[in-house]
Amino acid sequence: MTKLTTVRLRAAAVLAGLALVLSGCFMSPGKFTSEMVLTGPDSFTFSYDGEIFFLGLSKLAQMDNAEESFTPSTCYDDETFEERDCTKAELDEQRADWDAGAADRAAEAKKKAKQMAAMMGGIDPSDPKAAEELVKLLQRQKGWERVVHKGDGLFHVSFRVKGTLGHDFMFPLIEGFPATNPFVQTFGRKNGQLRINAPGFTAQGSDNAMSGMMGGLGAIAGMGPGATDGEAVPGLPQLDGTFTIRTAQGMRILANNTDDGPEATTTGEALSWRITPRTAQFPTALIAAAP
Template identity: 40%
Template sequence: MRKYCKLIVALLAPLLLASCFLTPGKFTSELEIDADGSFAFTYEGEIYMLGFQNLMKAGAAEEEASFKGECFEDDGMTERDCNAEEVEQQLEAKKTENAQMMAMFGGLFGGIDPASPEGVAEFVSRLEKQKGWNKIVHRGEGIFDIAYSIEGQLDRNFSFPELEKVQGITPFVVAIVRKDSAIRIDAPGFAVEQNGSSLGMLSAMSGMSESGKPADMGPIPVPDGVFRIVTNADILTNNTEDGPTAEGADLRALRWVINQRTKAPPEALLKLD
C-alpha cells in the first residue's frame, strides 16, 4: 500500500511540473493583432480544472485504512510484527506526512480543491474579480463554461489564462514582445499530442486503485476547437497547415484546428510597424 501511494506521487510530480491544472475542452479562440501593436483576444468554450487532489486523497485514505506498520529487531534488518502502540505511532506519522503532502499540492493551486464546492466557488470568485472574465459557469465535474475577452496594447507580454495566487499554469496562448518590434505567439495549451502522454497518464490514473475501486478525478478532456490569429502585420513565420488567408481588405488570418491529432502547438511570428 505504501508503494501504491508513493507511485501516485511519483506519477503526479511530472504532471504538476507540466502544469496540467487547467486545460481547454471544446472552444473557439481568436487573437487579433494590429500592426500598431493593439490587440484583442477572445476565448469562448470549456475549461477543465483537473482534480489531482481527488487522487491524492483516495491514495492516502487507502493507505491509512490498511496501515500495518513496519518494525525490526535490534539488528535493524530482521523484520518482526509491530505491537499496537508502534502501529499507532507510525500511523499518526503517516497521517501527518499525507496531510503535509496534500497541503503542498494545495499550495501549488492557490489553496483551491477542485473536488470541493468551496474550492470551485473560490475559483469562480477569483476569476470574476479579474478583467476579461465575462462568464464563468461551473457545469459540474470541474468543467467550466467560459467567455473571456480583453483588449490592450502589446507593449508587454500577454498570456491566457492567468489566475491570482496559482503557480505555474501552462498558458493556452502567450504573446512575447521582442525588442525588434516582432511578436511571437505560442499556444502551448492547445498542443494535444505534446500533452497527450500526460493526459493519457491521468486517464489511467483516474481508474487506478489498489482496492480495485476507481480513484475518480473526473473527466479527462482533450482540447477540441479552433484558434485563429487575425492581423494586418507582416507574418514572418507560422506553422499552420495552409498558411495565411485573406480576411477582408487588408487583414490575413492564420487558423489552427485543435483536436486529438494536433501534433504541435500553434506558433507564429509577426512584425509590427
C-alpha cells in the same frame, strides 16, 4: 488486451499524471474556440470561449489523495516462481507493514493538500466550496465575463480582453496561481516582431520543455470521452478546439506551423489551427507587427 486491463491501464496513467498537478501543470483546455486578433501595430484582442479543466478539483485528484485500503501482495513459490496463495503468517506480516506506514501516508497526504492549496491561490481543493471560491476569484478579474462550474473540476468560461503589444501576454493568468500553465503566450521583440505560442493547445509533448509539461496533461485529457482508441476515462474532457490568429493590414506573417498557411481576409491575414487529441505540435507564429 481485455477491456478490464485497458481500463486499469488508463486509470494507472491518469493517477500517474496527477503528479503534474504539483509541478505546475494543473489546468487543461477541453472544448474551446480561441482567437488572438492583432488590431493594429500596438494593440490586440484575445478571446477564449469553452472549457477549462482544473485537475485539482476533480474526483481523480481526490482519488489520488484518498486513503487506500490494504491489498495483499502476490506470493510466489520459491522454486517455480509461480503465483500461490499467501500463508496466514505472510498476510499478517504484510498487514503489519501496511499499518506501520499509516502515519507516513497521512503526512504525505497532508503535505500534498498544502502544496495544492498554495498553487490554487489558497483554495483548498478538498473544501466542498472550492469550486465556488474559484468562480468568485475569476469573476473578480478583468476579462472573465462568464464562469460556470459544470462539475468535477470542469468550468465553462468566456474570456475577452484588449491590450497593447508593448508588453508580453499570457492566458490564463489567475491571481495567486503560479504562472506555469499557459495556454497562450505572446512575446514582443525589439525589432517590432511578435512571437505567439500556444503550448496549452497540444495533446502530445515535443522537444520543447513547456510543450512536454503541457503535453502530459493534454494527453490525459485526450483520453476523455470520444478518445479514438476505445476506452474513455470518466471525468476527463476531450481536447477539441480551434485557435486562430488574425492580423491587421500591413502586418506580415514571417513564420507559422499551420497546415495550410495564412488565409487572406478583408482586414489582413488569418492563421487557424484545429486542436485534437492527435495534435503533436503546439501552434506558433512569428509576425512583423510593426514596420
